[in-house]
Amino acid sequence: MTPPPNDPTPTGAIPLIPQPDHGHVSHEVPKERVVAKLPTPAEDPQWYRTAVFYEVLLHSFFDSNDDGTGDFEGLRQKLDYLAWLGVDALWIPPFYPSPMADGGYDIADYTSVDPRYGGMEDFNRLVEEAHDRGIRIVIDMVMNHTSDQHPWFQASRNDPTGPYGDFYVWRDRPSEYLDARIIFIDTEDSNWSYDEVRGQYYWHRFFSHQPDLNFENPAVREAIKNVLRYWADTGVDGFRLDAIPYLYEQDGTNCENLPPTHDFISELRQMVDEEYPGTVLIAEANQPPHEVVAYFGTDAEPECHICFHFPIMPKIFAALREETSRGVREAFAATPPLPKGGQWGTFLRNHDELTLEMVTEEERQAMYGWYAPEPRMRSNVGIRRRLMPLLRGSRREVELAHALLLSFPGSPFLYYGDEIGMGDDIWLDDRNGVRTPMQWDSSEGAGFSKADPKDFYLPLVSSGSYAPAAVNVAEHRKRPTSMLNWLRSMLEVRKRYPVFGIGSLTLLSTSDDAVLAFLRRDERQTVLCVNNLSTTSRSATIQLPGMGGWHLYDTASGNRFPDVREDETVDITLGRHGFYWLDVTFLDNEEDEDNQ
Numbered sequence: 001m002t003p004p005p006n007d008p009t010p011t012g013a014i015p016l017i018p019q020p021d022h023g024h025v026s027h028e029v030p031k032e033r034v035v036a037k038l039p040t041p042a043e044d045p046q047w048y049r050t051a052v053f054y055e056v057l058l059h060s061f062f063d064s065n066d067d068g069t070g071d072f073e074g075l076r077q078k079l080d081y082l083a084w085l086g087v088d089a090l091w092i093p094p095f096y097p098s099p100m101a102d103g104g105y106d107i108a109d110y111t112s113v114d115p116r117y118g119g120m121e122d123f124n125r126l127v128e129e130a131h132d133r134g135i136r137i138v139i140d141m142v143m144n145h146t147s148d149q150h151p152w153f154q155a156s157r158n159d160p161t162g163p164y165g166d167f168y169v170w171r172d173r174p175s176e177y178l179d180a181r182i183i184f185i186d187t188e189d190s191n192w193s194y195d196e197v198r199g200q201y202y203w204h205r206f207f208s209h210q211p212d213l214n215f216e217n218p219a220v221r222e223a224i225k226n227v228l229r230y231w232a233d234t235g236v237d238g239f240r241l242d243a244i245p246y247l248y249e250q251d252g253t254n255c256e257n258l259p260p261t262h263d264f265i266s267e268l269r270q271m272v273d274e275e276y277p278g279t280v281l282i283a284e285a286n287q288p289p290h291e292v293v294a295y296f297g298t299d300a301e302p303e304c305h306i307c308f309h310f311p312i313m314p315k316i317f318a319a320l321r322e323e324t325s326r327g328v329r330e331a332f333a334a335t336p337p338l339p340k341g342g343q344w345g346t347f348l349r350n351h352d353e354l355t356l357e358m359v360t361e362e363e364r365q366a367m368y369g370w371y372a373p374e375p376r377m378r379s380n381v382g383i384r385r386r387l388m389p390l391l392r393g394s395r396r397e398v399e400l401a402h403a404l405l406l407s408f409p410g411s412p413f414l415y416y417g418d419e420i421g422m423g424d425d426i427w428l429d430d431r432n433g434v435r436t437p438m439q440w441d442s443s444e445g446a447g448f449s450k451a452d453p454k455d456f457y458l459p460l461v462s463s464g465s466y467a468p469a470a471v472n473v474a475e476h477r478k479r480p481t482s483m484l485n486w487l488r489s490m491l492e493v494r495k496r497y498p499v500f501g502i503g504s505l506t507l508l509s510t511s512d513d514a515v516l517a518f519l520r521r522d523e524r525q526t527v528l529c530v531n532n533l534s535t536t537s538r539s540a541t542i543q544l545p546g547m548g549g550w551h552l553y554d555t556a557s558g559n560r561f562p563d564v565r566e567d568e569t570v571d572i573t574l575g576r577h578g579f580y581w582l583d584v585t586f587l588d589n590e591e592d593e594d595n596q
């Protein structure tokens with residue numbers, strides 16, 4: 001067979017040179033999942049680039065002591081489930097002592113575990129046993145602000161000239177930084193609040209009970225570094241850095257993404273690289289693409305390993321309603337290249353509202369119209385609903401959304417409960433409607449807890465078609481065609497194709513705008529992803545420059561599809577919301593085997 005000509009891909013990132021001995025995966029589908037011994041982050045510093053993350057809310061996952069609140073021991077007992085599902089890393093939101101006025105993001109003590117979740121020994125055991133199962137642990141680090149109950153704030157307000165007097169941003173008058181937007185517009189009308197005790201105003205970007213720390217103060221920077229050290233010493237594999245664009249303020253700016261903020265993140269990275277090599281920093285920077293990308297830093301001064309890709313997420317939802325690939329293509333076109341080792345974190349949903357801060361007013365109104373027709377469904381600048389009800393209970397749409405999530409460049413972050421299509425409760429306050437207890441089985445407490453359900457930290461979803469009797473893990477596990485089993489098999493495919501994590505992206509021309517086609521490729525693997533964003537079946541001609549005569553195999557089944565034609569096109573027919581991930585190779589199976 002004649003090797004195809006060199007690189008026709010528009011990005012030119014990966015040359016199309018065939019690999020004769022071919023680290024190429026076989027098209028045979030393996031029968032067993034193999035869990036390798038987990039190398040330490042230092043031994044495998046790139047682990048985060050092929051990992052699938054799973055965000056798990058401790059208080060809502062599994063209650064081991066029947067007090068109605070999930071805990072570390074409960075999560076530990078469910079590690080086998082998470083390993084079975086095939087996730088590589090858990091992201092655990094804040095579990096520190098907290099008045100829980102912001103779901104734990106209001107921290108009252110950085111260096112202990114809130115007793116409702118257990119103690120340090122439970123935390124340590126979780127980390128160890130997760131590692132035994134090949135699962136890494138990422139914890140949340142909220143450095144922009146603390147709870148007003150934190151002893152630092154109490155000291156600061158009571159003793160302005162004492163050691164903590166300058167730990168927060170105090171002013172006599174609320175006259176500075178007025179160009180900074182208000183983030184929690186549902187509850188706050190200013191970023192300044194008056195403190196009666198100190199007789200001054202303090203600065204806060206979120207709730208008024210969450211005063212911002214003063215990063216101009218070197219003692220604050222040192223204290224925060226020590227908090228990171230404290231937790232890194234427990235062996236965690238990474239930190240999600242919460243709300244990092246807001247660390248510093250400067251009059252006359254919007255007080256976001258300021259140079260000293262980047263300097264501090266890069267200092268943190270240096271510390272982590274030196275003292276805890278391989279530990280990963282993940283940026284929560286809800287910003288437009290060129291601002292987000294700045295949180296990767298540069299090759300010379302790296303900052304975070306992963307940044308959440310906030311701009312692409314709403315485009316996925318919009319694409320499903322507009323039935324066109326245009327928005328997604330534009331979002332990728334606006335996504336700057338990443339420095340070496342940088343990785344996007346992609347997601348569909350998380351514990352917050354589906355944020356619409358980074359879209360235009362027109363797009364926002366369209367999203368509200370499609371996805372949040374009732375005011376109760378909205379929260380701040382976003383939508384507080386879970387994935388399955390958002391996508392009108394359509395299994396096909398939810399599958400397609402996952403197919404996009406898992407095949408787009410980046411490391412996907414799943415949200416607990418979405419693997420079984422859990423529902424939400426828009427009548428709960430704030431964002432609690434998407435934080436309800438995990439539904440393990442159809443029993444009274446949904447298998448979450450044996451406490452009286454009225455004592456649960458948050459109530460179970462009770463609406464008929466989403467209630468535990470209808471939606472639960474036990475039922476999904478039993479049923480081979482369930483969403484859970486489907487997702488598990490998708491994760492299994494993704495594991496065999498590290499190219500999804502590390503490969504380049506090339507958008508392809510198709511004859512139908514509703515069909516989004518792209519290649520993911522690296523030196524070893526090439527996968528053609530074809531997605532029908534529309535509610536009707538489609539047949540599209542896809543251009544595959546330089547791949548005339550190449551073969552296509554379905555990654556899930558190993559089944560062969562018609563070859564790419566010599567004119568470098570292929571026709572793909574898809575049912576409504578259908579998709580394929582096709583392994584593209586110039587070798588066929590038999591030659592593959594000969595070569596192994």
Ligand code: GLC
Pocket residue numbers: 102103105106142206242243284351352
């Ligand atoms: C982050 C968290 C969110 C929290 C906010 C303020 O955006 O994801 O849940 O409310 O920070 O701490």
